Amino acid sequence: MIRGSDATGYPEDMTVEVNAELIAETARTRDGASVFDRLERLLPLVSKPIQYVGGEVNAVHTDWEAADVRWAIMYPDAYEVGAPNQGVQILYEVINERPDALAERTYAVWPDLEALMREHGVPQFTVDGHRPVGDFDVLGLSFSTELGYTNMLTAIDLAGIPLHAVDRTIDHPIVLAGGHAAFNPETISDFIDAAVLGDGEEAVLLITDIIKEWKLTGRPDGRIGLLQQLAKTGVVYIPQFYDVEYLPDGRIMRVTPNHAEVPWRVRKFTLMDLDAWPYPKAPLVPLAETVHERMSVEIFRGCTRGCRFCQAGMITRPVRERSITGIAEMVQNGLEKTGYEEVGLLSLSSADHSEIADVARNLADRYEDSQTSLSLPSTRVDAFNVDLANELSRNGRRSGLTFAPEGGSERMRKVINKQVTEEDLIRTVTTAYAAGWRQVKLYFMCGLPTETDDDVLQIATLAREVIKAGRAVTGRRDIKCTVSIGGFVPKPHTPFQWAAQLDHESTDSRLHKLRDAIRQDREYGKAIGLRYHDGKPGIVEGLLSRGDRRVGRVIEEVWRQGARFDGWSEHFDYERWMAAAQVGLAGTDVDVDWYTIRERQQNEVLPWDHLDSGLDSEWLWEDWQDALEEVAVDDCRWTPCFDCGVCDQMSTQIEIGPTGVVDLPMPVVSRPSFVATGGGA
Amino acid sequence: MSRQAPVRDFAPTVQRLRIRYAKRGRLRFTSHRDFQRALERAIRRAGVPVAFSTGFSPHPKISYSNSAPTGAASEAEYVEIGVTVECDPGLVGAALDSALPPGLDIVDVVIASSSDFAARLEASRWRIELHEADRAQVEAAVATFLAADEVEVQRLMKSGMRTFDARAAVVEALVLPELDAELDTGAAGAADSNGCVILELVVRHTTPSVRPDDVLSALRRVADLVPPAPPRVTRLAQGPLDPVSCKVNDPFGPDRAGVE
Structure with missing residues (x-):
């Protein structure tokens, strides 16, 4: 049990809430005692209470006292979104496998429960043991998107943890951010103690070791001592150990370490040899309905297609494949442990796995008669992809097929380095329609650098050609095509990190022109569905993605004004964000436009320059210039290295097959016998 | 094709x-x-x-x-x-x-042994734990409820708000003596029986079905009974109803007889 005997200057409670004192009191004992009794009384009063009770198949229960280091892992969104998250499930298992550590999960509570928790003094809790989050050593948050930041503040506050990292004492958990958004954690640097870039598996083990050592040696130098130990590794970023200075025009002048033994740049983690890390081994099966009712197997990590808008593809390099045998073992084991009827083969571009055809054929053979369906999120525009989809849907279940040309015009696709021609697309969808698919979904982006109205209007032309080809090959009129459009948001560590984001008025105007063009098409318009959102949420996402430390005050202000669940359109409030930006950025020389629709120059210090994704900034700039000149860059898996810098900087290499294994033996399934043995019943 | x-x-x-x-x-x-x-x-x-x-x-x-x-x-x-x-x-x-x-x-x-199972489920026995409730007040409310011929309540259903009688389907409503409440440590797992009034109901299955919360609505309607804490409800049995003893019997009876 941890006790804060050497706590210095324990701050008086920061936020005045209805029952903040009771929450703080609960947190102070830190004995991990369950608060379920108190929570249970509130559950009949809220919607979908099942999401708060845990009890999932394959959930782990570890004795509180037996663990030296205790993690609360949070996916800062509703349970239905967070529970299936692979990152959280992997870390949950990796930590719980250690005899000296435990991990429990916590998710964002909906406003109905939040209000009741505040009224009745129930703290943020884990769904496993219903222990107060404030009792753990670490609150680790996995951010897939910046729109979870306000939910983080709710959780920290409900846990009785001071909102600002500098106000915390030895009695409070370390608040640690990970996930893709952590590659620029500057906007939340006021609220987090630490951030980790890259793959989490080895990171959580390293951090567990450091915290254990610190606790067993009597917690030398208190909280700061622990943060120093973490910073010394060079792979854990401690924002408060860096000072940011600004130029008179608002740009960053420099970022400098203010502590001894703190590195100038913090490196990302890269996990090699995925076959050695077959997690999750026992995927969680939630009782509540979630967004992904299936088991997922990650077939490779990283992507080198080089799409210039894609942060995931840039920050997860190099490509590391799981082998065909490794995949098959995970699928078989996972199905046995979960009972799921669907398996998703996940990665950033699943058809690019070097052995994907054999993987698909072998798995389809294995599970053909077992009412198990296999799916491959198919994003590449390639007829081969249709063959794969046909193979995987042998037993009859077919939803739609999705392809992502991303850019409407040939020129646009060159700018973003999505090397797909119109002929490719037409050939691919023709194959799909000929094979019996009736619906094809096409995904595009709006607001890409150098884009004009005409580039977006060409989406309508393309969709028209798709329907035309489908009708021709099938001789039918019930061919459908759905066009989904997302607004482009420039992201850190990509060639577009310097680009101006399109203002929301122009985004909306382009989308309306596209909508009108499709509507006016008498021949094909009715066969084309159009899905898009307005441009406003993208501006907030842009502010949070490329913001710096000054944006922290905006996040805090908007949260105080009630912002929660910003990724949900029914909760998102653009006007509230803009009002909060007025308040939060008051007294600075910068505003929302400055962060979003302003193009940056090569010499500007970017807020994330001291965070090392391995990408060489010279190369990123060249790639940005190539984009403007509409020059393509190939994939280093099948062409020579083009020096993006990652493998050199991180001492990594591409790990791909083929392994030479073509046919897998059919698994030996020991069917349990339920046959009556006579006289037993 | x-x-x-x-x-x-x-x-x-x-x-x-x-x-x-x-x-x-x-x-x-x-x-x-x-x-x-x-x-x-x-x-x-x-x-x-x-x-x-x-x-x-x-x-x-x-x-x-x-x-x-x-x-x-x-x-x-x-x-x-x-x-x-x-x-x-x-x-x-x-x-x-x-x-x-x-x-x-x-x-x-x-x-x-046969396909008439649904018809066997004639009634349910429910247990309602009213934490922090006043025993005398609950007893009085139940008595008023039982004395009525009909108590209309409302519930939001798929078809919208419906008004129906919650009284006729209730065959039995009994406030358990304190001793019984404490003795019960069965699988239902009543967390703590202290300061808890236990109401047991036998309710015939009707259309629309009368659920325990409908009976609670009825108690509120006839006697202003408002439980201070959310009541805890458990279905104890479901099956054929013996109208004389108000007992809910085991619906597997005919199946067991058929097998052995």
Whole structure:
């Protein structure tokens, strides 16, 4: 049990809430005692209470006292979104496998429960043991998107943890951010103690070791001592150990370490040899309905297609494949442990796995008669992809097929380095329609650098050609095509990190022109569905993605004004964000436009320059210039290295097959016998 | 080229198994749909040879009856599955129980002897724990309720707000003596009986069904009874109703007789 005997200057409670004192009191004992009794009384009063009770198949229960280091892992969104998250499930298992550590999960509570928790003094809790989050050593948050930041503040506050990292004492958990958004954690640097870039598996083990050592040696130098130990590794970023200075025009002048033994740049983690890390081994099966009712197997990590808008593809390099045998073992084991009827083969571009055809054929053979369906999120525009989809849907279940040309015009696709021609697309969808698919979904982006109205209007032309080809090959009129459009948001560590984001008025105007063009098409318009959102949420996402430390005050202000669940359109409030930006950025020389629709120059210090994704900034700039000149860059898996810098900087290499294994033996399934043995019943 | 349902040889149903299960503790918050998903996955994990329907998207042959509302615990929920191999019900029960999460527990499995099961579920016995409630006030409210011929209540249903009588379906309503409440430490797992008034109801299954919360609405309506804390509801039994003794009998009786 941890006790804060050497706590210095324990701050008086920061936020005045209805029952903040009771929450703080609960947190102070830190004995991990369950608060379920108190929570249970509130559950009949809220919607979908099942999401708060845990009890999932394959959930782990570890004795509180037996663990030296205790993690609360949070996916800062509703349970239905967070529970299936692979990152959280992997870390949950990796930590719980250690005899000296435990991990429990916590998710964002909906406003109905939040209000009741505040009224009745129930703290943020884990769904496993219903222990107060404030009792753990670490609150680790996995951010897939910046729109979870306000939910983080709710959780920290409900846990009785001071909102600002500098106000915390030895009695409070370390608040640690990970996930893709952590590659620029500057906007939340006021609220987090630490951030980790890259793959989490080895990171959580390293951090567990450091915290254990610190606790067993009597917690030398208190909280700061622990943060120093973490910073010394060079792979854990401690924002408060860096000072940011600004130029008179608002740009960053420099970022400098203010502590001894703190590195100038913090490196990302890269996990090699995925076959050695077959997690999750026992995927969680939630009782509540979630967004992904299936088991997922990650077939490779990283992507080198080089799409210039894609942060995931840039920050997860190099490509590391799981082998065909490794995949098959995970699928078989996972199905046995979960009972799921669907398996998703996940990665950033699943058809690019070097052995994907054999993987698909072998798995389809294995599970053909077992009412198990296999799916491959198919994003590449390639007829081969249709063959794969046909193979995987042998037993009859077919939803739609999705392809992502991303850019409407040939020129646009060159700018973003999505090397797909119109002929490719037409050939691919023709194959799909000929094979019996009736619906094809096409995904595009709006607001890409150098884009004009005409580039977006060409989406309508393309969709028209798709329907035309489908009708021709099938001789039918019930061919459908759905066009989904997302607004482009420039992201850190990509060639577009310097680009101006399109203002929301122009985004909306382009989308309306596209909508009108499709509507006016008498021949094909009715066969084309159009899905898009307005441009406003993208501006907030842009502010949070490329913001710096000054944006922290905006996040805090908007949260105080009630912002929660910003990724949900029914909760998102653009006007509230803009009002909060007025308040939060008051007294600075910068505003929302400055962060979003302003193009940056090569010499500007970017807020994330001291965070090392391995990408060489010279190369990123060249790639940005190539984009403007509409020059393509190939994939280093099948062409020579083009020096993006990652493998050199991180001492990594591409790990791909083929392994030479073509046919897998059919698994030996020991069917349990339920046959009556006579006289037993 | 239109697509047709693939022709597959599905093994036929050779036996139907009737299962009684319980919904306990924190898993009483599972909805009916939550339980359906959990059971289908448990069947796959346990490897029970369930039969499938034919057609485009084959479904396991499982039929549910009369599930308790979300938030209510139950000791007596029923479901029937068709299997393709003649099974020992005890072995299936044990396998399913260990494949389901603790809190969703298999209580009993029998081989179905006829197809009249739904008709056997005539009534339910419910237990309502009213924490921090005033015993005398509850007793008075129940007496007023029982004295009435009809008590109209409202509930939001799929078709909208409906008004119906909550009185006629209630065959028995009894406030348990304090001693009985304390003695009960059964599987229903009443957390603490201290300061808790226990009301037991026998309710005939009608359309629309009268649920414990409807009876609570009725008590509020006739006697202004407002429980200070959310009541905890458990279905104790479901089955044929003995109208004289107000006893709810075991619905598996005819199946057991048929097997042995």
